[in-house]
Amino acid sequence: MNNTLTLWWLIPVILLPLFFAMGWFVARVDMRTVLKQAKSIPDGFYRALDALIDRKTNIATQSLNEVIEQQRFNKNDTGAYELILSLGKLYRQRGENDKAVALHQQLLTSPDMIGERYHRLQFELGQDFQNAGLVDRAEFQFEQLVDTDMAKEAYEVLLHIYQQDRDWLKAIKIAEQLTKGNISYQFEIAQFYCELAQNAVFHSDLEEALRYVQAALKTNRKCTRANMILGDIEYEQKHFQAAIDAYSAIEQQNHEYLGMIAERLYQSYEAQNQAQEGLNILIGYAKTFPQLDIHHIIYEKSLGLYGEQYAREQIIELIRMRPDLQGVYHLLGIKITELNPTWKADVDMMRHTVGRYLQKAMMYRCRHCHFKSQVFFWHCPACNKWETFTPNRIEV
Ligand SMILES: [Zn+2]
Numbered sequence: 001m002n003n004t005l006t007l008w009w010l011i012p013v014i015l016l017p018l019f020f021a022m023g024w025f026v027a028r029v030d031m032r033t034v035l036k037q038a039k040s041i042p043d044g045f046y047r048a049l050d051a052l053i054d055r056k057t058n059i060a061t062q063s064l065n066e067v068i069e070q071q072r073f074n075k076n077d078t079g080a081y082e083l084i085l086s087l088g089k090l091y092r093q094r095g096e097n098d099k100a101v102a103l104h105q106q107l108l109t110s111p112d113m114i115g116e117r118y119h120r121l122q123f124e125l126g127q128d129f130q131n132a133g134l135v136d137r138a139e140f141q142f143e144q145l146v147d148t149d150m151a152k153e154a155y156e157v158l159l160h161i162y163q164q165d166r167d168w169l170k171a172i173k174i175a176e177q178l179t180k181g182n183i184s185y186q187f188e189i190a191q192f193y194c195e196l197a198q199n200a201v202f203h204s205d206l207e208e209a210l211r212y213v214q215a216a217l218k219t220n221r222k223c224t225r226a227n228m229i230l231g232d233i234e235y236e237q238k239h240f241q242a243a244i245d246a247y248s249a250i251e252q253q254n255h256e257y258l259g260m261i262a263e264r265l266y267q268s269y270e271a272q273n274q275a276q277e278g279l280n281i282l283i284g285y286a287k288t289f290p291q292l293d294i295h296h297i298i299y300e301k302s303l304g305l306y307g308e309q310y311a312r313e314q315i316i317e318l319i320r321m322r323p324d325l326q327g328v329y330h331l332l333g334i335k336i337t338e339l340n341p342t343w344k345a346d347v348d349m350m351r352h353t354v355g356r357y358l359q360k361a362m363m364y365r366c367r368h369c370h371f372k373s374q375v376f377f378w379h380c381p382a383c384n385k386w387e388t389f390t391p392n393r394i395e396v
Contacts, residue, residue: 042067061090081117088124097132104128119150126157135161152178163384168192190220191378191386197229206233224250224257225378225387231261235268243268251285257391258285259292260376266301275305283314290322293392295330325395326362329354362393372396 044067047059068083084107091100104125107113113121126141139161145154155178162171172192175185193216200209210233216226231246247265250257262282269278279301286294295318302311312334319327332351339347363372366389371382373389380388 057090057094061087061094061096085120085124088128092128092131095131097128100128101125101132116149119145119148123150123153126154130157130161135165146177160384163379166195168195186220187223188386190216190223190226193219194223194225194229194378197226201229201232201236206236209233222253224253224260227253228257228261228264231264231268235264235271238271240268240271244272248281254391255285255289256291258289259294259392262292262294262297266297275301279305283318286318287321290318291392293326295319295327299330325354326358329358361395363396364389364391364393365396 044063047063049060065087068080068087084103088100088103091097091103104121108118108121108125122141122144126138126145129135129138129141139158142154142158142161145151146158148154155174159171159174159178162168162174172189175189175192179185179189193212197209197212197216200206200212209229213226213230213233216223217230220226227246227250231243234240234243234246244265247261247268250261262285266275266278266282269275269281279298282294282298282301285292286298295315298318299311299315302314315330315334319331329351332347332354336344336347336351363374364376365372366377366380366383366385368385368388369380369383371380376391377389379386
């Protein structure tokens with residue numbers, strides 16, 4: 001019995017050298033294959049790779065070009081095809097758009113370029129034209145691809161082009177094409193309708209503006225910008241209660257945006273001889289949503305309606321509820337008149353110092369790319385995203 005057990009224990013010990021031998025053999029075979037393959041890659045390819053790592057794109061393009069020329073690649077060969085596409089991208093990156101266009105156009109004339117390969121080349125050529133600022137020619141290339149396997153990529157670039165051209169109707173069509181499954185463009189489409197509505201308001205075509213606003217709200221019922229424009233349209237037509245309804249509905253959509261309509265909401269109440277009610281609504285907003293940047297409006301309106309004393313008390317109460325640097329700046333301005341003359345100069349200096357800091361530190365900021373600006377944008381100029389800006393200036 002004991003002898004049998006000992007034999008079982010010995011089996012792995014006997015087999016161990018065999019396993020080592022097999023591992024060594026497999027590794028050797030793999031290394032041979034790798035070395036064989038490596039020898040078949042031209043030296044110029046390594047030079048190009050090395051130059052790319054060192055960000056020397058001029059040397060990289062030159063080396064890649066040499067590889068393609070020397071090897072007289074068969075363009076049907078997948079490696080050669082990919083290499084030519086890479087060379088085209090490098091030309092584009094270096095701003096040598098004419099070379100990229102020539103390379104891609106020459107390859108497109110090859111009778112063997114069909115199907116997916118042909119479409120990819122067309123897409124690359126479109127990008128060459130776009131990079132060169134030849135937007136019409138780029139648009140033409142991308143439009144050829146909308147019924148192909150490159151449709152999604154083409155639609156995405158076309159959407160970008162139409163937004164840059166401010167061609168919102170075309171942008172809406174493209175965004176609708178891109179809306180599939182979990183991918184939604186409802187924010188963007190509603191914003192495109194808002195752009196059209198804003199344009200119609202600018203040209204005093206309120207009927208058309210109203211149609212676009214309704215389309216925006218149908219696409220995205222939470223679109224605060226659509227309600228802002230709707231309020232403006234109603235106000236323009238002296239439908240003050242309808243304007244109040246449109247502006248007030250923003251509280252349910254996204255209260256962060258209430259600061260942007262505070263002034264216009266007050267004016268709508270004022271136009272109906274209900275200025276005091278309008279002011280109370282704003283004070284209510286400031287108390288419920290302390291992050292709203294509306295203290296200065298409340299102070300100004302209170303001053304006009306009830307005088308200095310009331311305005312001061314009102315604003316001090318709001319600042320004390322949520323003290324911040326902006327509040328301190330306001331408070332110093334209010335308190336300075338009550339101070340002993342010996343203190344006044346120092347407090348004035350403090351107020352100016354805080355004011356200078358605030359000017360630099362309080363900004364709107366894109367939540368997507370963190371681009372900062374003193375001006376609010378619906379469409380971030382840095383990352384091209386919509387509705388990513390903070391609706392209230394924040395300390396940055
Ligand atoms: Zn951004």
